[in-house]
Amino acid sequence: MQLSTNHLLGIKELSPQDISLILSTAQQFKEVLQRPVKKVPSLRDITIVNLFYENSTRTRISFELAEKRLGADTINFSASASSVSKGETLLDTVNNILSMKVDMVVMRHSASGAPHFLARHLPGTAIVNAGDGINEHPTQALLDAFSIQERAGSLEGKKVLLVGDIMHSRVALSNIYLLKKMGAEVMLSGPPTLIPVYIKQAFDIRVEYDLKKALEWCDVANILRIQLERQNQVLFSSLREYNLSYGVTSKLLRSIGKEIIIMHPGPINRGVEIDSDVADGTQSIILQQVENGVAVRMAVLYLLAGQTIMM
Amino acid sequence: MEVILNKQQLQLTVLRLSHQLLEAGDIPADIVFIGVQPRGVALSAKIAAHIRVLLNEPNIQYGILDITFYRDDVRQEFHTANKTDIPFSIEGKKVVLIDDVLFTGRTMRAALDALQDFGRPRKVELAVLVNRRFTRELPIQPDFTGISLDTSPDQKVKVHWDTEEVILY
Numbered sequence: 293m294q295l296s297t298n299h300l301l302g303i304k305e306l307s308p309q310d311i312s313l314i315l316s317t318a319q320q321f322k323e324v325l326q327r328p329v330k331k332v333p334s335l336r337d338i339t340i341v342n343l344f345y346e347n348s349t350r351t352r353i354s355f356e357l358a359e360k361r362l363g364a365d366t367i368n369f370s371a372s373a374s375s376v377s378k379g380e381t382l383l384d385t386v387n388n389i390l391s392m393k394v395d396m397v398v399m400r401h402s403a404s405g406a407p408h409f410l411a412r413h414l415p416g417t418a419i420v421n422a423g424d425g426i427n428e429h430p431t432q433a434l435l436d437a438f439s440i441q442e443r444a445g446s447l448e449g450k451k452v453l454l455v456g457d458i459m460h461s462r463v464a465l466s467n468i469y470l471l472k473k474m475g476a477e478v479m480l481s482g483p484p485t486l487i488p489v490y491i492k493q494a495f496d497i498r499v500e501y502d503l504k505k506a507l508e509w510c511d512v513a514n515i516l517r518i519q520l521e522r523q524n525q526v527l528f529s530s531l532r533e534y535n536l537s538y539g540v541t542s543k544l545l546r547s548i549g550k551e552i553i554i555m556h557p558g559p560i561n562r563g564v565e566i567d568s569d570v571a572d573g574t575q576s577i578i579l580q581q582v583e584n585g586v587a588v589r590m591a592v593l594y595l596l597a598g599q600t601i602m603m
Numbered sequence: 604m605e606v607i608l609n610k611q612q613l614q615l616t617v618l619r620l621s622h623q624l625l626e627a628g629d630i631p632a633d634i635v636f637i638g639v640q641p642r643g644v645a646l647s648a649k650i651a652a653h654i655r656v657l658l659n660e661p662n663i664q665y666g667i668l669d670i671t672f673y674r675d676d677v678r679q680e681f682h683t684a685n686k687t688d689i690p691f692s693i694e695g696k697k698v699v700l701i702d703d704v705l706f707t708g709r710t711m712r713a714a715l716d717a718l719q720d721f722g723r724p725r726k727v728e729l730a731v732l733v734n735r736r737f738t739r740e741l742p743i744q745p746d747f748t749g750i751s752l753d754t755s756p757d758q759k760v761k762v763h764w765d766t767e768e769v770i771l772y
C-alpha cells in the first residue's frame with residue numbers, strides 16, 4: 293500500500309489509510325532511532341530543501357534530523373538571510389532552488405495555502421507542509437497521534453481535548469482533521485473569542501467553555517500555545533486572566549479525579565496556558581512528542597520519496 | 604506448479620537445518636539467530652524453537668530484522684516496512700542470518716548493511732531453506748542449506764508456512 297498523495301499539504305487531503313501507513317512506518321523508524329547507528333540509507337539519492345519563511349526551532353531541527361537520518365542531502369533556507377528581502381517571489385525562489393536538482397521541498401510559511409500554491413505550480417516535486425499560517429501543521433498532528441497511540445493504544449474512541457487558542461492554531465486544525473478521520477472524539481475549550489464558530493460548525497464539534505468540565509471529559513488534553521504574534525486585536529484581557537481561567541495547573545488536574553495525558557506542541561508559555569509543574573510532570577508527554585517527531589517526519593519523507601520517483 | 608517439499612519433508616528439513624546450526628558449536632553464549640523480514644521470520648522462529656528444545660536452553664538469542672530501508676530498489680518498487688526486534692547486542696557475536704529462499708542475493712546484501720548498524724559481529728553466516736542456484740546477482744552464498752534447487756530466474760519458489768509446503772511455480 294502507498295500514500296494516495298504526492299505531497300503532504302494537510303491532513304485534510306489524507307485518507308485514514310494514509311494516516312495509518314504513516315503511523316505504522318513511523319513505528320519502524322522509531323526503532324531505527326534506538327540503534328547504535330541511528331541512520332538508514334533509504335534517501336541517499338534525494339536532496340531536500342527546508343524552506344523556512346517563518347521562525348521555528350523544533351520543526352526545523354526535527355525535519356533536518358529526519359532527513360539526515362534517512363541519508364538525504366539537505367539545504368536550509370531561512371527567508372531572513374536570503375534574496376527574499378530583495379523582492380524575489382516565492383515561486384522564483386523555489387524554481388531557482390529546484391533547478392539545482394533538489395527533489396523535495398519542506399516549507400513553513402506565514403501565508404495559509406502557500407504550500408498548496410507551490411504544489412499546483414510544481415506538481416512533480418514533493419511538497420511537505422511544515423506549517424502554513426493558521427491553516428495546517430500536518431506533521432505535528434501526525435506526531436501527536438503517534439504519541440497518543442504510543443501512550444494509550446488506538447486512537448479510535450479516544451476523547452481528545454484541545455485547549456486554548458484554537459483560532460490561530462494550525463496545530464488545532466490539523467489535529468481536528470486527523471482525530472475525526474481516525475475515529476477519536478474531539479472537544480474544544482478556551483475563551484469564546486479564541487474558538488471561531490465556523491470551526492465548531494464545520495466539524496460538528498463539542499465546545500466546553502468550563503475548562504474543569506472539559507478536562508473531566510477527556511482522556512488526552514492537548515494544550516495549545518497562545519499565539520500572541522498572530523493576534524492583532526485584544527481577544528482576552530491579560531495573560532494573567534487567561535492563566536486563571538484556562539491555564540492548566542496541577543491543582544486543577546488533581547481536582548478532576550483521574551489521570552489524563554497532557555500534551556503541548558511547543559513552544560511553551562510557562563505560567564500562561566500551562567504551569568511548569570504540569571509541563572514537567574509525569575502525566576506530560578511533551579518531550580516524547582518531540583522525540584516522536586523525528587520518526588514521524590522520517591516516515592512522511594520516506595513514503596513521499598517513494599512516490600516521487602515513480603511518477 | 605511442482606511441490607518441492609511436502610509437509611513431512613519440510614519439517615524434517617527444518618529439523619536437520621537446526622541440527623546443523625548446532626553442530627557449528629558455541630551455542631548459546633556466543634551465537635545469535637536473526638530472521639530476515641518478512642519471509643525469513645517463520646523459518647527462523649521454527650529453528651529457534653527446535654534449538655531451544657535440542658539444547659534444553661530457553662535463553663537463546665533470537666531476533667528479527669527488517670531490511671526495507673536498506674533495499675537497493677526503493678525507487679522502483681514500494682515495500683511496506685516491517686518490525687525489527689533485536690533486543691541484544693551483536694557486538695563480537697556470531698550472527699546466523701536466516702531466510703527462507705536465497706534467490707538474487709539482494710535481500711542478503713541489504714541485510715548485511717542493516718546488520719552493521721547494530722554493531723560489529725565477529726562473524727556472519729547465512730542459513731536458508733531453499734538455495735536457488737544460478738540465479739544470483741551478487742556474490743553471496745549460504746553456509747547452511749535446506750535444499751538446493753536449479754531454477755530459471757522467471758520461475759518462483761514459494762514456501763507456504765500455512766500448509767507447510769515448498770512449491771515451484
